[in-house]
Amino acid sequence: MKFNPLSQSHLEYLQSLVVPDRFSTGESHLDLHSKDQSRHLPCRPEAVIWPTDRTEVSAILKYANDNLIPVTGWGSGSSLEGNPIPVKQGLVIDFSLMNKILDIRAESFQVDVEPGVIYQDLNEKLKYTGLFFPPDPGARATIGGVIANNASGTRTVYYGSTKDYVLRLTVVLASGEIIETGTRAAKSSSGYDLIHIFVGSEGTLGLVVAATLRLVGLPEEFSAAVVTFPSVETASTAVYQVMRAGLAPAALELLGPECVELINREESLSLAVLPTLFMEFHGPTQNQLTDVLELAREICQEEGCGEFRSGIGRRERDRIFKARHELGEMIGRNHPGCDILIIDVATPITAYPEMIATAKEELISTGLTGYTFSHAGDGNIHLNLIGKKGDKKDWDMIEKISHRMVTKTLDMGGTCTGEHGVGIGKRKFMHAEHGSSLEWMKRIKSLFDPNGILNPGKIFP
Amino acid sequence: MKFNPLSQSHLEYLQSLVVPDRFSTGESHLDLHSKDQSRHLPCRPEAVIWPTDRTEVSAILKYANDNLIPVTGWGSGSSLEGNPIPVKQGLVIDFSLMNKILDIRAESFQVDVEPGVIYQDLNEKLKYTGLFFPPDPGARATIGGVIANNASGTRTVYYGSTKDYVLRLTVVLASGEIIETGTRAAKSSSGYDLIHIFVGSEGTLGLVVAATLRLVGLPEEFSAAVVTFPSVETASTAVYQVMRAGLAPAALELLGPECVELINREESLSLAVLPTLFMEFHGPTQNQLTDVLELAREICQEEGCGEFRSGIGRRERDRIFKARHELGEMIGRNHPGCDILIIDVATPITAYPEMIATAKEELISTGLTGYTFSHAGDGNIHLNLIGKKGDKKDWDMIEKISHRMVTKTLDMGGTCTGEHGVGIGKRKFMHAEHGSSLEWMKRIKSLFDPNGILNPGKIFP
Numbered sequence: 001m002k003f004n005p006l007s008q009s010h011l012e013y014l015q016s017l018v019v020p021d022r023f024s025t026g027e028s029h030l031d032l033h034s035k036d037q038s039r040h041l042p043c044r045p046e047a048v049i050w051p052t053d054r055t056e057v058s059a060i061l062k063y064a065n066d067n068l069i070p071v072t073g074w075g076s077g078s079s080l081e082g083n084p085i086p087v088k089q090g091l092v093i094d095f096s097l098m099n100k101i102l103d104i105r106a107e108s109f110q111v112d113v114e115p116g117v118i119y120q121d122l123n124e125k126l127k128y129t130g131l132f133f134p135p136d137p138g139a140r141a142t143i144g145g146v147i148a149n150n151a152s153g154t155r156t157v158y159y160g161s162t163k164d165y166v167l168r169l170t171v172v173l174a175s176g177e178i179i180e181t182g183t184r185a186a187k188s189s190s191g192y193d194l195i196h197i198f199v200g201s202e203g204t205l206g207l208v209v210a211a212t213l214r215l216v217g218l219p220e221e222f223s224a225a226v227v228t229f230p231s232v233e234t235a236s237t238a239v240y241q242v243m244r245a246g247l248a249p250a251a252l253e254l255l256g257p258e259c260v261e262l263i264n265r266e267e268s269l270s271l272a273v274l275p276t277l278f279m280e281f282h283g284p285t286q287n288q289l290t291d292v293l294e295l296a297r298e299i300c301q302e303e304g305c306g307e308f309r310s311g312i313g314r315r316e317r318d319r320i321f322k323a324r325h326e327l328g329e330m331i332g333r334n335h336p337g338c339d340i341l342i343i344d345v346a347t348p349i350t351a352y353p354e355m356i357a358t359a360k361e362e363l364i365s366t367g368l369t370g371y372t373f374s375h376a377g378d379g380n381i382h383l384n385l386i387g388k389k390g391d392k393k394d395w396d397m398i399e400k401i402s403h404r405m406v407t408k409t410l411d412m413g414g415t416c417t418g419e420h421g422v423g424i425g426k427r428k429f430m431h432a433e434h435g436s437s438l439e440w441m442k443r444i445k446s447l448f449d450p451n452g453i454l455n456p457g458k459i460f461p
Numbered sequence: 462m463k464f465n466p467l468s469q470s471h472l473e474y475l476q477s478l479v480v481p482d483r484f485s486t487g488e489s490h491l492d493l494h495s496k497d498q499s500r501h502l503p504c505r506p507e508a509v510i511w512p513t514d515r516t517e518v519s520a521i522l523k524y525a526n527d528n529l530i531p532v533t534g535w536g537s538g539s540s541l542e543g544n545p546i547p548v549k550q551g552l553v554i555d556f557s558l559m560n561k562i563l564d565i566r567a568e569s570f571q572v573d574v575e576p577g578v579i580y581q582d583l584n585e586k587l588k589y590t591g592l593f594f595p596p597d598p599g600a601r602a603t604i605g606g607v608i609a610n611n612a613s614g615t616r617t618v619y620y621g622s623t624k625d626y627v628l629r630l631t632v633v634l635a636s637g638e639i640i641e642t643g644t645r646a647a648k649s650s651s652g653y654d655l656i657h658i659f660v661g662s663e664g665t666l667g668l669v670v671a672a673t674l675r676l677v678g679l680p681e682e683f684s685a686a687v688v689t690f691p692s693v694e695t696a697s698t699a700v701y702q703v704m705r706a707g708l709a710p711a712a713l714e715l716l717g718p719e720c721v722e723l724i725n726r727e728e729s730l731s732l733a734v735l736p737t738l739f740m741e742f743h744g745p746t747q748n749q750l751t752d753v754l755e756l757a758r759e760i761c762q763e764e765g766c767g768e769f770r771s772g773i774g775r776r777e778r779d780r781i782f783k784a785r786h787e788l789g790e791m792i793g794r795n796h797p798g799c800d801i802l803i804i805d806v807a808t809p810i811t812a813y814p815e816m817i818a819t820a821k822e823e824l825i826s827t828g829l830t831g832y833t834f835s836h837a838g839d840g841n842i843h844l845n846l847i848g849k850k851g852d853k854k855d856w857d858m859i860e861k862i863s864h865r866m867v868t869k870t871l872d873m874g875g876t877c878t879g880e881h882g883v884g885i886g887k888r889k890f891m892h893a894e895h896g897s898s899l900e901w902m903k904r905i906k907s908l909f910d911p912n913g914i915l916n917p918g919k920i921f922p
Contacts, residue, residue, distance in 0.1 A: 107705055108809040130707075150650045161648050164625065181898040184874030185807035186839045187622050189611045189661050189882045190894055191920055192902040196657035200650050217707035244568055246591075246678035288749045346646035348569040378647045413645030421650045433651055437642040440909075441653040447908055448901075459652055 001452035003088055004068045006046040014049060014091065017059050022050040022097070033074055033084075033092040037139070037328070039339040040082030040424045045072065045092040052097045054170060054178055054209040061207070062176025064091060064453055071174075072455045073203040075145030076118065078137075080328070080342055081423025083149060083202050087457035093207065095144050101125055102210065109215045110167065110184060115144025115208050131215040134159035137419070138325035144208050149421040150200030154321065157243075157377030158250040158282065159216065161419075163199045168212035171198055173205075174449040184212060197444065202421050203455040205448040219250070219282030223289040224312040226320070227300050228274040232256055232372060235275040236356035238303040239376040242279070243349050245299060247292055251280040252377030253324060254356070259373050263323040266330045271320075274306060277376065278320055324373075328384070331371050335386050341398050341425075343383040345409035346418030352379045358408060359383045362401045368394070380418035407432070422459045430461050462913035464549055465529045467507040475510060475552065478520050483511040483558070494535055494545075494553040498600070498789070500800040501543030501885050506533065506553040513558050515631060515639055515670040522668070523637025525552060525914055532635075533916045534664040536606030537579065539598075541789070541803055542884025544610060544663050548918035554668065556605050562586055563671065570676045571628065571645060576605025576669050592676040595620035598880070599786035605669050610882040611661030615782065618704075618838030619711040619743065620677065622880075624660045629673035632659055634666075635910040645673060658905065663882050664916040666909040680711070680743030684750040685773040687781070688761050689735040693717055693833060696736045697817035699764040700837040703740070704810050706760060708753055712741040713838030714785060715817070720834050724784040727791045732781075735767060738837065739781055785834075789845070792832050796847050802859050802886075804844040806870035807879030813840045819869060820844045823862045829855070841879035868893070883920045891922050 004010070015023045024030075025047045035042035051057045064071045070090030077084060086092055099116035106129035113122060119141050123132045136153035137146060145151070147169070152161040168182035181194040198205055229235035235254055242252060254277055255263070261273045279296060283289045297308045312320075323330075332340060347355050356372065359381065363370045369386040385401060387394035406416045406429050416422075416429040430438050442460060445452070465471070476484045485491075486508045496503035512518045525532045531551030538545060547553055560577035567590035574583060580602050584593045597614035598607060606612070608630075613622040629643035642655040659666055690696035696715055703710060716724070716737045725732055740757060744750045758769045773781075784791075793801060808816050817833065820842065824831045830847040846862060848855035867877045867890050877883075877890040891899050903921060906913070 105809075105811070107701075108811040110809070150654075152648050152650075156648055161650075163654065177897065179898040179901060180896060181901075183807075183876040183894075184809045185841075185876045185879065186810065187613050187617055187807055187841060187879055188876035189613075189622075189880050190876045190878045190887070191883060191891060191899070192662055192666075192905055193611075193624065193657040193660065194898055194901060196654040199654065201653055205653075240568075284744075284749050285752065288745050291746065346644075346648055348566075348571070348645045349647065350566070350569040380646075380648060415644040415646045415649035415651045417651045418646065418648055419650050422652060426651065430652060433644075435641060436638065437640040437655055438652070440640060440642075440655060443908055444653055444905075447904055 001456060002068065003070050003090060006069060006090065010067060010069060011047060013063060014047060014060065017056060018049060018051060024048050033086065033094065036077045036079045036082060036084055038080045038082050038425070039341060040085055043085050043087050043089065045086040046089050048092045048094055050094045050097045054172060057093065057172045057207060057209050058176040058178050060093060061172050061174060065174050065176065065451055068451055069453060070456050071453050073144065073148065073207045075115065075142030076140055078139035078141045079145060079149060079423065080420040081425045083421050083423035083458060085424065087424065095142060098209065104129060106131055110212055111215055112210060112212050113143050114210055115142060117143045119143060119146055126215065130218050132218055133165060133213055133215055135162045135165065143211060147199055147208050147211060148201065148203045152419045154251045154253060154324065154375060156375060157252050158248055163196060165214045166195055166199050166211055167214050169195055169198055169208055170210040171206035171208055174451065174454050182212065202423065202458055204445060204459055205454065220284050221286050221289055222250070222280060222282050223293050223310065224278070224280040224317045225293060225296065225308060225310040226271065226312060227277045227279065227308045228272050228306040230304060230306065232275040232360055233353060233357050234303050235277055236353040236376065238277060238300045238305065240349055240353055241299045241303060242296055243377055245295060247296055249279050249377055250282040251278065253278040254374040254376040256372035259327060259371050262330050262334060263327065267319065267323045269319065269323065272307065278324065280317065327373060331384050337389055338386050339389050341385045341387070341402055342420065343381065343385070343402055343405050344417050344420045345405055345414055346378060346380040347409050347412050347414035349379045351412040351414065352376065355381050355409065358405065362405070366397050366401065368397060378418065379414070424458065427459060427461045430459065462917060463529065464531050464551060467530060467551065471528060471530060472508060474524060475508060475521065479510060479512060479517060485509050494547065494555065497538045497540045497543060497545055499541045499543050499886070500802060501546055504546050504548050504550065506547040507550050509553045509555055511555045511558045515633060518554065518633045518668060518670050519637040519639050521554060522633050522635060526635050526637065526912055529912055530914060531917050532914050534605065534609065534668045536576065536603030537601055539600035539602045540606060540610060540884065541881040542886045544882050544884035544919060546885065548885065556603060559670065565590060567592055571673055572676055573671060573673050574604050575671055576603060578604045580604060580607055587676065591679050593679055594626060594674055594676055596623045596626065604672060608660055608669050608672060609662065609664045613880045615712045615714060615785065615836060617836060618713050619709055624657060626675045627656055627660050627672060628675050630656055630659055630669055631671035632667040632669055635912065635915050643673065663884065663919055665906060665920055666915065681745050682747050682750055683711070683741060683743050684754055684771065685739070685741040685778045686754060686757065686769060686771040687732065687773060688738045688740065688769045689733050689767040690738070691765060691767065693736040693821055694814060694818050695764050696738055697814040697837065699738065699761045699766065701810055701813055702760045702764065703757055704838055706756060708757055710740050710838055711743040712739065714739040715835040715837040717833035720788060720832050723791050723795060724788065728780065728784045730780065730784065733768065739785065741778065788834060792845050798850055799847050800850050802846045802848070802863055803881065804842065804846070804863055804866050805878050805881045806866055806875055807839060807841040808870050808873050808875035810840045812873040812875065813837065816842050816870065819866065823866065827858050827862065829858060836879070839879065840875070885919065888920060888922045891920065
């Protein structure tokens, strides 16, 4: 694809579409929209625009499409695979001013939102209704970004991913056409499912300007436990057994001892520095949860756990999950002068213990520093590998580990990205994962965006 | 689209692709594949073929595509909107010989199946693993048909639709190309979601030759109740309140008194002939279920219910659900010389009581015979309208009611088909429901099936 650089007349026209303070070519704005939270190299756009409604988004896209200007949607820049880095420059559309909660219909368990609403702010606003939007990506992501990446997190093991919660979307296509798709009914068999083409498409097929989300009731009761193990391998086997027994945890997270040590230090916690599982259960009554926790305890003890500490109160639970959510950033802060590659594979739960063991072996055999943590109940493994910036030896080794881990995951029926999306870093694995169906993804891309202006340079190798 | 009738050389070539007894142009085979369980007019194909593996399916489709021969996939013919009627004749591919359960991986909650496996047979086979595949369409549907229609049923209110259970698909496209898509991991953010393009596409985009399905654990405990009400309106308000209170029923069915009367007669039951809710709850302990049932009782009593009969045993529960599943057929048998139009709308739960009241008013004001029943917890309403075969006055009135009910549903944010699919009968509502996104569905159709050979005459107006 050939794109045009933004000329003076392009800039003037785009500026004319919005009021002056919602369009910028200023250095600091370009810098702020040049990178996400990943190690991927920054790249500045040529201009940033802040629309306030779908009509503006439509006019911007129509013009960009007619003039072959690359356009990248921007939420909060919290992604981890370079997903919104405007690698072909052009225009960034920042959705932060389209941040209205349009309609809360608590009685039908639905909410309509604009894409710039921050995930946590939405749940804060929903609190009084007794409902929440479960996907829990951790970062201060926008709903637009959450949808674009089919985000998931600590709650997914019980509640599912974003794709399970999108009922209806309004999308502006590359041509500027605005389409609405989906239904407010709880179910439908009416025609092709366009919703799921857009969810997880990383802004390469269209830009979401409004979404109807399904909500669920906040759990009546919760219980949580922190369980230590002599090794990550025994902890991972316990994960498998908990899932296999159908205990349906609402969170089941594994942390390597190096992560626990870091969390203790940064958050003034005093968790035992050992391989650790955090587990949480949601249910209608404390009695039922007590029964479930007892089963979990038996399973963990059979796998040789150390301490099984249940009866965790809401405050400690919140501190632990806050720390878990901030772990990625903590790791970064603790390694100045380094870059970090985050492995984000997911396997069927049966393969999970073997993948955890493989991660550990890779660290031992290469001598690299790494942090192993995991949305374990989903078989979603993160291994954050630390390499000195620009150190060829470190980075050759890191890339090799990443390649081996992904290849092994795919051999076991898994996926190269459990939740961070393809972005820049996973493009090279797309053919291995999808084979000839990748060609059909490309054809769908060409259908919706024939000039390839939307977030070019992503997903496809 | 112009298609070619099957010539002698076509017939000979197609015959050569399979052994003799797996290809037929015999009258009785053509008849058996000319109609489903709906009122839609039968139409015979020109030939029927029974492949036994994906390679055969691929060779058949390649030849049909090269020779512009219409091809319609066939499961068990149990659909209700004419979905598999070969209205453009050509070839029917009957999947009944591709009926192997390929692999049960109970420890990862997954099963691989061929499309001809019968839904009930699958769950029967899975029983010993303690797992099941929840979508519950009632009929003896094949998994291929269940996927093609995104089938759902009495369990959907709690467990979701078919689309929530398909992890991986092998699909033969119109050209004969075989693609595999999806992952065995519990979650993924890897590229575009092709799975959901095929689920619910009614065999118009490709033919599924293998599927990996997610399974869930059989509930530890269940409890059920039969509740009578003075009117369908009060019953429907109770439905809304039960859902609103977050009681999460595993089934919540509404039956009009005319349905109860019929079930009593046909199944020798002695239910009170009144508007009735069947509700069922699944949970980990009887204590918890007792609490939930008590809340349900309070809600129903507030809405003025008559009898709230809980403590229904497994045997009575099974008889009631069997009768519920056979209700459509019972209605047909009880009206010889008549055709039946099944309304299958779904609305947000807030609109449900109003839609139920509308259905009743339509029956009263027109004097037509009708049966109101409903997967109530999903807001999915069925109204079976009875008209004398060929009676223009009856059928004009029935079509008008159908039109008004669908229009009202769409006005309230609902869908023209909750679960039966578009097939032939709902094509006329597709533009009203989907607006300009219908054009994108057409473009996706053209992308995957440029010659339009797959199940022509369906979905699109």
